[in-house]
Amino acid sequence: MNFWLLLVIKVVVILGVVLPAALVVIYIELKVPARMQSRIGPYFAGGKYGWAQPLADGLKFLQKEDLVPDAADSSVYKLAPYVVLMGTVGTFVIIPFGPDLVARDLDLGIFYLLAISSLSTLGVLMAGWSSGNKYSLIGGLRAAAQLIAYELPLVLAVVGVAIQAQTLSLNGIVDAQASWEWFGSSPEWLNIVPPYLILQIVGFVIFATASLAELSRIPFDMPIAESELTMGYLTEYSGLRFTMFFLGEYAGMVSLAAVASTLFLGGYWLPWVGDDVLNVLGPGVLLTKVLLLSFIFIWLRWTFPRLREDQLQTMAWKWLIPASLANILATGLLKVVF
Amino acid sequence: MTQLDPRVAMHLSDAAVSVELETPDMTLNIGPQHPSTHGVLRLVARVDGERVEAVEPVIGYMHRGYEKLAEVRTYAQTIALVNRIDWVSGFANEIPFVIAVEKLMDVEAPERAQYIRMILTEMARISSHLIFMSSYPLELGAATPLMHAFRERERILELIEGVTGGRFHPNFNRVGGVKPAAGGGSATKKLIQDLPAGFLQQARDAMDKVLTVCDDLDDLVTGNEVFQARTIGVGVVPRDKALEYGLSGPNLRASGVGFDLRKAEHILPYDGIDFEIPTGENGDCFDRYIVRLAEIRQAARIIQQAVDRIPSGPLQAKVPRVLKVPPGQAYVRAENPKGEMGYYIVSEGGRVPYRVKIRSASFSNLSILPWILENQLIPDLVAIMGSLDFVLGDVDR
Numbered sequence: 001m002n003f004w005l006l007l008v009i010k011v012v013v014i015l016g017v018v019l020p021a022a023l024v025v026i027y028i029e030l031k032v033p034a035r036m037q038s039r040i041g042p043y044f045a046g047g048k049y050g051w052a053q054p055l056a057d058g059l060k061f062l063q064k065e066d067l068v069p070d071a072a073d074s075s076v077y078k079l080a081p082y083v084v085l086m087g088t089v090g091t092f093v094i095i096p097f098g099p100d101l102v103a104r105d106l107d108l109g110i111f112y113l114l115a116i117s118s119l120s121t122l123g124v125l126m127a128g129w130s131s132g133n134k135y136s137l138i139g140g141l142r143a144a145a146q147l148i149a150y151e152l153p154l155v156l157a158v159v160g161v162a163i164q165a166q167t168l169s170l171n172g173i174v175d176a177q178a179s180w181e182w183f184g185s186s187p188e189w190l191n192i193v194p195p196y197l198i199l200q201i202v203g204f205v206i207f208a209t210a211s212l213a214e215l216s217r218i219p220f221d222m223p224i225a226e227s228e229l230t231m232g233y234l235t236e237y238s239g240l241r242f243t244m245f246f247l248g249e250y251a252g253m254v255s256l257a258a259v260a261s262t263l264f265l266g267g268y269w270l271p272w273v274g275d276d277v278l279n280v281l282g283p284g285v286l287l288t289k290v291l292l293l294s295f296i297f298i299w300l301r302w303t304f305p306r307l308r309e310d311q312l313q314t315m316a317w318k319w320l321i322p323a324s325l326a327n328i329l330a331t332g333l334l335k336v337v338f
Numbered sequence: 339m340t341q342l343d344p345r346v347a348m349h350l351s352d353a354a355v356s357v358e359l360e361t362p363d364m365t366l367n368i369g370p371q372h373p374s375t376h377g378v379l380r381l382v383a384r385v386d387g388e389r390v391e392a393v394e395p396v397i398g399y400m401h402r403g404y405e406k407l408a409e410v411r412t413y414a415q416t417i418a419l420v421n422r423i424d425w426v427s428g429f430a431n432e433i434p435f436v437i438a439v440e441k442l443m444d445v446e447a448p449e450r451a452q453y454i455r456m457i458l459t460e461m462a463r464i465s466s467h468l469i470f471m472s473s474y475p476l477e478l479g480a481a482t483p484l485m486h487a488f489r490e491r492e493r494i495l496e497l498i499e500g501v502t503g504g505r506f507h508p509n510f511n512r513v514g515g516v517k518p519a520a521g522g523g524s525a526t527k528k529l530i531q532d533l534p535a536g537f538l539q540q541a542r543d544a545m546d547k548v549l550t551v552c553d554d555l556d557d558l559v560t561g562n563e564v565f566q567a568r569t570i571g572v573g574v575v576p577r578d579k580a581l582e583y584g585l586s587g588p589n590l591r592a593s594g595v596g597f598d599l600r601k602a603e604h605i606l607p608y609d610g611i612d613f614e615i616p617t618g619e620n621g622d623c624f625d626r627y628i629v630r631l632a633e634i635r636q637a638a639r640i641i642q643q644a645v646d647r648i649p650s651g652p653l654q655a656k657v658p659r660v661l662k663v664p665p666g667q668a669y670v671r672a673e674n675p676k677g678e679m680g681y682y683i684v685s686e687g688g689r690v691p692y693r694v695k696i697r698s699a700s701f702s703n704l705s706i707l708p709w710i711l712e713n714q715l716i717p718d719l720v721a722i723m724g725s726l727d728f729v730l731g732d733v734d735r
Contacts (some may be wrong), residue, residue, distance in 0.1 A: 037485035227374040306479030
């Protein structure tokens with residue numbers, strides 16, 4: 001098929017999956033805390049259960065005036081939200097939704113993933129710097145410090161998975177999880193494969209923690225920190241550009257949850273079914289896991305207060321990085337021994 | 339220094355930076371419109387990165403001139419003003435003022451009125467502390483406790499409204515007693531109107547619910563590791579500093595001084611009630627939180643005992659229809675939820691006071707800010723400010 005035509009189709013399909021998934025996560029973000037706080041949450045939009053509330057919010061934001069402060073560096077200021085969104089949407093290029101349902105199965109998949117997901121922090125930094133606002137500046141600096149502290153454990157946690165699976169391709173990692181066997185001799189019907197969640201539990205916990213920090217969500221939302229920095233790097237944004245940030249945050253959550261599901265929870269894979277069926281069911285399986293992880297992220301958010309910046313650094317450098325190094329060592333040793 | 343490219347040099351002079359790396363301090367204006375300044379407090383902070391080097395609080399944005407206004411109003415009219423000083427505990431503000439006037443006129447409220455005053459003061463205390471329980475975790479980033487605390491606060495406010503007719507601003511005290519309950523209508527005007535039917539039982543039930551939500555808050559906030567990491571050892575006010583700066587109320591008790599005007603001065607019938615004064619040990623943010631949580635429990639205990647032994651009788655002492663206060667002066671202070679609240683009233687005789695000086699708790703509590711915020715981090719600035727629990731209306735008056 002024509003290269004460009006295929007490209008357009010892939011982009012449209014990816015956006016068609018990511019953005020609605022982000023809207024669903026936003027809806028969960030509205031409804032779950034409502035239940036936790038003994039209130040109802042959105043109720044009227046869309047007729048029943050307020051299902052259209054995220055859409056309505058988006059429409060509302062579109063109508064708001066798009067302000068650019070006088071003191072802002074206007075071109076950087078205008079570009080920043082798209083950089084953030086680009087970084088998060090870019091990760092979906094390599095996420096496999098089924099054995100054949102992947103936009104591009106890169107051999108260096110994990111490498112690409114970690115590289116492109118740090119792009120969004122660049123966008124945050126741009127927003128913080130260009131807003132011409134002191135609160136935004138502090139928020140942007142916090143985001144940069146957070147990136148340096150948390151990109152490392154994130155990468156190191158994934159290294160354990162890569163050693164275990166002996167590949168950097170995400171499809172390969174899913175296959176490796178699917179073909180792992182209990183003691184090698186168990187009967188076929190018992191072959192319910194433990195995902196890497198069990199073998200790499202340390203890695204998973206580190207990855208999830210670092211993802212929360214990467215997403216700037218409570219307990220790591222210092223770059224936004226509403227009660228300290230008003231809204232951090234978002235302070236000056238309004239209208240469509242704010243919507244982009246907002247969408248970027250939740251698309252980022254979907255993308256990191258999708259990565260975590262692929263690396264640790266077996267991705268699209270289901271036991272007892274062949275590849276043909278997986279190509280149909282795979283996206284559903286993956287999205288279920290994504291929503292489950294997003295729910296856990298949301299649950300944490302509405303339970304914990306915010307850590308302090310220095311406490312976050314302490315946690316990253318003193319706990320997560322040594323723990324992930326130990327995890328790599330243990331994984332490597334076990335891989336050699338068995 | 340090597341020769342710079344002229345274009346680079348132009349940019350450098352534009353940006354007013356020198357080639358050596360300098361990190362100048364930044365002046366950060368926090369407020370008057372800021373999510374965690376509890377109204378319109380403005381802090382001019384000199385920050386070096388995240389570290390706050392010095393803070394200068396700027397107050398007065400909320401000044402309404404109550405002391406001056408009181409000079410041109412009759413005593414009964416001023417009651418409507420004073421409950422707007424610390425608006426989250428309106429009823430408790432009226433008590434010292436009314437009792438000061440009673441002292442000048444040498445009248446005493448009947449015992450039933452005093453018990454009603456005590457019950458409603460403690461309810462105001464619970465509602466004020468519940469606001470702290472909701473806003474403080476929110477300032478640290480936890481939004482969920484807010485809803486749980488507000489739900490119970492709403493119950494308390496409904497009870498206050500049932501008795502006084504107002505949720506926030508009861509305007510219920512009268513010189514020589516309390517106002518007979520609203521809603522009697524002309525047909526029953528001759529009867530003595532009293533607490534609404536079923537109030538005592540509702541108060542008992544509400545106190546059970548309040549104690550339950552205290553346990554919920556223990557689960558949700560007190561034991562939360564992140565909350566503890568943010569508050570333990572942060573913003574320590576030692577005992578001597580607390581006394582030096584004139585802190586009062588829970589902030590003083592958190593520093594280990596067990597001073598409570600409910601026990602120290604007998605302006606309301608707390609003598610017969612069995613309750614404790616919770617104190618902290620370290621004077622940090624966590625202690626200030628834990629002392630307030632314990633005070634909610636104690637206030638609930640007080641109300642439970644008070645509704646059991648409230649005597650019957652009249653609500654009003656005999657006072658003349660037109661209040662004329664004899665010349666003299668009086669200072670009466672009481673334990674407001676925020677701390678010590680006092681009114682110094684000077685009368686030259688007649689229907690209006692010559693001078694009213696209001697001693698409000700939040701003003702003194704806030705005065706410690708420059709000392710305590712020095713060399714703190716910006717996140718701790720918010721944590722400390724929130725833990726002092728001041729209301730700007732109480733600061734500026």
